[in-house]
Amino acid sequence: MSKLDLEGVDRRGFLKTTGLGLGVAVGTLVFGPGIASAAEGSAAPVAEGAFPYVNLDPREGMLRGHAGYWKSGCAYGAFYAITSMLREKVGGPYTQVPYRMMAWGRGGGANWGTLCGALTGACAAINLAAADADVNKLVSELMGWYSTFSFPSTDATKMGVAGAFTQTAKAYPKIELIQTTSNSPLCHVSNATWIAASGIPLGDDRRKERCARLTADVVAKTISMLNDYKAGTFVPVFKMNEETETCLGCHEQHQEGKMSCTECHEPHEY
């Protein structure tokens, strides 16, 4: 039993008193027998609440998102971009969540083509920084924005053509790329739409550069939403299209989702 235990302060109480339990971890310390055993064992669990958020620069986020894409894919890129900036500006709890944990989302989840990985990475970052009651609002808005946005943005194209993505270790095609709207948050639809319009195949570096710039765009949008959220000025604007709204008039309880129905289903008379 440690000295502090003998003094009637258990480990949890000790951590609370010293502020060590407030979302800050403490490992096995080796400053001396007394203190070491006071804090030994596993680290105090991180608090289950939103991490602190401070305003971030969307353009810096674009650079990191792009670089992260070329390092380990879209989901890694988006998550790395946002959380690496928060590590630098906030530190604390962000430093203990590994960048790599969202890499699985690449290509819509191990290349299955489900949710766009840039969204997967960004949504996990949103969840870290936003309160439970607000996560759905922010994530839903991001999905809606994504579905109706023309990727890659003109800004990302300008940066790409100008060679501004200097953090990228690998060479990337410094060219203009066609823009498309996918009408869906799914990687499969997003890529298939762009590939059909551009005639550039999946394995081509230009297609990858398209997704690197898309990752940059998703990061910039996420940061801009989180900055607004932090300022208390975030207002969701996404609305389902009228067609989908009509479908859900009858089918709302027949399914889960806000994706456009006619992307997969034939419309029918009613």
Added chain:
Amino acid sequence: MSKLDLEGVDRRGFLKTTGLGLGVAVGTLVFGPGIASAAEGSAAPVAEGAFPYVNLDPREGMLRGHAGYWKSGCAYGAFYAITSMLREKVGGPYTQVPYRMMAWGRGGGANWGTLCGALTGACAAINLAAADADVNKLVSELMGWYSTFSFPSTDATKMGVAGAFTQTAKAYPKIELIQTTSNSPLCHVSNATWIAASGIPLGDDRRKERCARLTADVVAKTISMLNDYKAGTFVPVFKMNEETETCLGCHEQHQEGKMSCTECHEPHEY
């Protein structure tokens, strides 16, 4: 300058020497001025490698997955189930990754119906525990298994009917539930298929219980895969169906994904 700095040990070196840098965080300590400044500032970043994994009990995982679903949804449930067990058995770095960070995946991502949230939560846990080179293999296998599995499993149904999910704070329907195979990892398809077969609507507690048991099943499968992976005996068995393989014979470079094509597209002559 701290005492340790004066002795020629910088902060990084100090953390390395004491083992505090090995994936374990240290906050601003308040044991005294000397020690406080030795460890002050932001925590040493967690290592960007797989966290340690130890064998887990799939049945215990089912209980926690089910309970987590009823607390904060499918994605929370799956991620909580696996990482809470790893916190208890491994401790260390798992304690600093908040359970709540994957909650956004509920209902296929803020109820958008994209990737099943139980998969979203489980995949993030896989990514924490598996090496970079193996993440895609494990995640892809889980997606494939999910697409062809009949949910909820007979085991989960037995546990549900027997009232075995005792960790769940809320009451849940202790009834048999129809089983369906969704042929897709998407929440939308998974739910719509089950709702069509059961006649039970989305908002019904029985439908939610179906997803709670599905979460339990996804956790059990993930744990069983990770146990095999740890033992060096994991072998992926998922194969795309022949129809999809035929499609990809021509269309592989036209899209990203492994989902069944004819779920959304009409087959065509070639």
